[in-house]
Amino acid sequence: DTEVTQTPKHLVMGMTNKKSLKCEQHMGHRAMYWYKQKAKKPPELMFVYSYEKLSINESVPSRFSPECPNSSLLNLHLHALQPEDSALYLCASSSGLAGALDTQYFGPGTRLTVL
Amino acid sequence: AQRVTQPEKLLSVFKGAPVELKCNYSYSGSPELFWYVQYSRQRLQLLLRHISRESIKGFTADLNKGETSFHLKKPFAQEEDSAMYYCALSPGDSWGKLQFGAGTQVVVTP
Numbered sequence: 001d002t003e004v005t006q007t008p009k010h011l012v013m014g015m016t017n018k019k020s021l022k023c024e025q026h027m028g029h030r031a032m033y034w035y036k037q038k039a040k041k042p043p044e045l046m047f048v049y050s051y052e053k054l055s056i057n058e059s060v061p062s063r064f065s066p067e068c069p070n071s072s073l074l075n076l077h078l079h080a081l082q083p084e085d086s087a088l089y090l091c092a093s094s095s096g097l098a099g100a101l102d103t104q105y106f107g108p109g110t111r112l113t114v115l
Numbered sequence: 116a117q118r119v120t121q122p123e124k125l126l127s128v129f130k131g132a133p134v135e136l137k138c139n140y141s142y143s144g145s146p147e148l149f150w151y152v153q154y155s156r157q158r159l160q161l162l163l164r165h166i167s168r169e170s171i172k173g174f175t176a177d178l179n180k181g182e183t184s185f186h187l188k189k190p191f192a193q194e195e196d197s198a199m200y201y202c203a204l205s206p207g208d209s210w211g212k213l214q215f216g217a218g219t220q221v222v223v224t225p
Contacts (some may be wrong), residue, residue, distance in 0.1 A: 031211060042201055042215035043159070056211055075161075090159065100147040100205040101166055104157040104213060 004107035023091030030096035119216035138202030145207040
């Protein structure tokens with residue numbers, strides 16, 4: 001399996017809801033990433049996990065809570081989101097072996113709408 | 116802080132014509148540069164890395180450290196090249212922090 005998969009494809013939630021986004025890869029990659037992409041904008045890095053440990057948090061609000069249960073899975077827990085959090089959330093993975101040269105492999109994204 | 120600039124939001128070219136997408140960067144250290152592409156209804160994927168110095172789908176990109184540029188070129192555009200192209204920078208001393216430019220939408224018309 002050489003793809004990054006994300007579920008669900010679409011998610012609509014209210015501002016008081018709690019939901020989770022899931023990401024999975026079976027390429028043996030040890031680095032995983034969450035990005036946020038607004039319409040007609042480039043992806044913006046949110047979090048990076050390296051060997052299941054959070055290594056980068058780009059000052060993301062605490063209503064977004066990442067979790068890496070194992071080397072294949074990455075979750076993004078959502079709570080008390082705002083309408084401006086509506087966006088495409090992308091997951092990516094990379095080998096974690098090539099440093100800055102690591103190629104990132106992206107999932108198809110989860111389209112989130114916050115009402 | 117690093118910065119990636121793609122000055123063209125939209126590039127419209129005729130099939131068979133050359134195409135060049137501009138990318139300029141600012142970074143005090145030694146960066147790694149990439150071009151990512153997103154075709155319609157497909158996921159974002161790597162097109163090429165500067166370190167590879169290879170041609171992918173007929174595209175090449177040369178890193179010019181003096182001009183801090185990493186322009187993407189193809190001598191003869193094809194309709195299937197229509198896509199959104201992102202130039203991206205990874206700081207040499209802080210892996211994982213991939214910074215994307217704003218992107219250039221390429222439309223190739225027959």
